[in-house]
Amino acid sequence: MSQERLTKMKCAVCKKIGYFIFKSKEAAKEKLELNKFCKFCRKHTPHKESK
């Protein structure tokens, strides 16, 4: 079984958490930044990891 960690992805524009992703323990060492559609901004924005 792989150990996965729930990670919150926060919109860089409105600072709201719009996505949750599962990261493996190995991937958790790196900060992730994804361009995703924010339902609050109604556009694609960079999403950053939030603790």
Ligand SMILES: [Zn+2]
């Ligand atoms: Zn947003």
